[in-house]
Amino acid sequence: MKVAGEAVLHAPLDRVWTALRDPAVLVTTIPGCERLVATGPDSYDMTVTAGVASIKGSYAGTVSLTDLPEPNTFLMKASGAGGPGTVSADVTVTLVEADDATRLRYDADAVVGGVIGGVGQRMLAGVAKKLAGEFFAAVDEVLTGARAVQPATVAPADEAGTSSMPMVYRDAVPGRVAARPGEPVSFILGAVFGAATALLGVLVGARTARTSRNTRTARRMG
């Protein structure tokens, strides 16, 4: 599925560029974002709650950003999986200066699988565009000062109390972190950001740190 769109953000290009790649901004603006953990430069694990029509669920996945050779252009790769399905998306984001503002264009190519792929597909492009609109509107609010950026980050505290990577920008797991700022976990499809949001925020893929890899723990009981 291909989704493309544009948004105008009311700030100079360099500020927009910085904001879009600032996890503190992202965590505030991505609809449905429950968890955002930096796993390296410009790469994150995240959990997003989203729904397309009646198909709602939580998705876990990864997002990474890379600069592209074209000026003011970066590529976001996102992939994720959850009960309702899987999404992987390549989103190219390009910024162009426009007077006092910045015009942003996104082109996303997504593969949507599982229930949302089969049942929600017809609505996906529309929902994705709507979410992208919400996301960019939220970013615009941050840029114009109408929305506060959540300062922080919660350093992951390990048993020893030392702080190290990864930086946790939000974690909805009770008792672990910063409370969510009252924003409803919306009906959002996707979530990552920008266009990815648009595209389904569903992203993710890699497993979160809590689950083991290569453990085929299938088991029969009873």
Add this chain to the structure above:
Amino acid sequence: MTTRMMGEPVRRVEDRRLLTGNGRYLDDLGADAVEVAVLRSPHAHAKILDIDVTGALEVEGLLAIYTYEDLTGPLADPLPLLIPHPALTQGRTQYPLARDEVNYVGEAVAMVVAENRYLAEDAVERIVVSYQVLPPVVGIAAARAAEHLVHPDVPGNVAAHLVQEVGDAAAAIAAAPHRLELDLDVERSASTPLEGRGVLARWDTDAQRLRIWTSTQTSTGVRAAVAVKLGLDLGSVEVITPDVGGGFGVKIMHPWPEEVLVPMAARALGRPVKFTEDRREHFISSAHERGQQHHVEVGFDDEGRLLGLSVRFWHDHGAYIPYGLIVPIITSTQLLGPYKPGAYRVEFDSLYTNTVIVTPYRGAGRPQGVYAMERTMDAIAGYLGLDRAEVRERNFIQPEEMPYDHGLTFQDGRPLVYDSGDFPASLAKLKKLVGWDSWPDYQARARAEGRRVGIGLACYVEGTGVGPYEGGHVQVETTGKVKVATGLTSQGQGHQTAFAQIVADELGVPMSDIEVVTGDTRRFPYAVGTFASRAAVMSGSAIALAARAARTKILKVAAEALEAEADDLEIVEGRVRVKGSPGTEISLGTIAVLSNPLRYAFDEASKAATQFVVGHPDLPPVGEDDEPGIEGKDYYSPIGSTFANGMHAVIVETDPDTAEVKILRYCVVHDCGTLINPMIVAGQVHGGVAQGVGGALYERMAYDESGQLQNASFMDFLMPYASEVPASIEIDHLETPSPLNPLGIKGAGEAGVIPSAAVFAAAISDAEGFEITSMPISPSELFELRTARRAAGQQEGDRS
């Protein structure tokens, strides 16, 4: 004399029960059963790196989670390749649960058993599978290009390559005065029964026996497969087919993964276990059909007579090929229809794609073949400027040429020999019914009014009643009631009515005294299944033979009791009497009592059969070649299929602006030999036509390039409603009895759907003035074709 039931439009005896909500379908059973949900692949092609069920283990009510690693013995092997064929050199079937890789969206990866389906689905959502996604092969073009392979060890994605040739088609075409080539496409559709798949299993720990109810078209097939997979004796497994809410072919496929996994879980857990497929699962994890590409080369003379026909086609069979080559073999043979092709060559590849498997769907490869042949007939007529009916007539096999041997091998492995049929008479009836000869005037008048109307005509021949056999059992109880059993299953065909009609005539008993049971291995353990329009032919014939055996016994016992010759007896309304002396009679119930010599009486009636009352002291109570009771059992196993035929015509009107296709008239001439029940046959034709309308104008499987089925719901998959199916389907029958069975009958179940793609393509072509070569066709596609054609015409105009 009892009214003859054969040929009467008897109302279906099952309808009151079914229409008042008293049917018992799979999900109505097993109220105490725990339930299953299946984790299915979200990817069309991927390696499975890891399955982590940790998160699911906390779900309350969870009983078990199974992945491939939990399968043992034969269950760990791939599912059966049901119908091997020498040309099927690269047969691959799936594991009950995916082992290392998945090959279509929907392939079963893990099965969860929980107290109910809700909890089972909750657990499924918590299982995390890591996949390495591989490039998928979607569609025939990608499969042929073979840039990527579905199975790395299957070169070119080709499972089978088969050629059949009679004469030298290439030479005949080359030498013909005229030649044409056509390229034709048909997309995928599916059976789409309203009730999906479902299976319930109960393990009796005390008796060490397994009882399975499954929504299938073959209870004996499932029984044999489960016995093998679970390492049980056949005698320890019972399979019962309850009411089935539609099959249309998809449920002849067996065993589905769930049909072996659910019994496995029932035995392991000691609890009844049930799986009920939901709608989305049916779209992505059952079966589809129809997808083929054809290239036709034909040579013909000035009169439009075929001299040589060569067809090359590509068949998309999906990710695995458990049902073998049945569909493309049917296409390649039944393509010939009522015609003599001259020299004929047919060659096909059966191709793997990363999509749902393909197994027969009502019509089973015939709609595609008929479409290829009939579009060819239309092309010849158009090329020579001849009437389309005329060209067909000139190519017909004539009645006096029956039986007609095509020199090919049919889907049952036997020679393709038509047993009977009168094609010229059928066409004459159809022309009269639709008003073929006055069509040009009608069309001219309509065109003058600015309307686009078109007529299409399509003929088919359908091999029905394929072997190997079916059996029937008829028993007269001491109440006089008649119990009938046959092993094949029912999915709404009205078997309880039709088979009772046969028995009513054979035994002279009222329909109301006859009870018919199908698809229950406890009642009849030897059977094949319900497919290929075979139930009436096969079980109908077997039941007739069984009833005749019972009748012989009845007359023997009655002759003794009435001190008359058996030849002088007749059975009327459940009583045996001496012809011409109505006072001398005995009821069937009494005969049943007398047929079973008793030591112990248990009621007034049975006293008559006790040892001091009946029998010659010098003879054994049960004679050497005799058996107690009035029972008849027999089997019917024909030398080959019996070939029904039919011809359809449709008149359509296309909207000049929106390109919507409206059906003005739909006419059917149908020959299925002797009719058992014309009302049931008409219903079969109506249902087939309705499905054909869907297949021709609405339904398709919208796979995207990554192998995701985008219309896996009734919101997006367009089945025709009553509003899209013609309110009146005009039917005329011709009855050319089959010489192959005792009743002269031929199958009727699939007929209605077979010529749809052909007849609609022809009618729309006629209305639009250009050829339709890809089916189904939607209004938007027709609109695009018009636009493209206008643009091409424009360019042509610019050049000139």
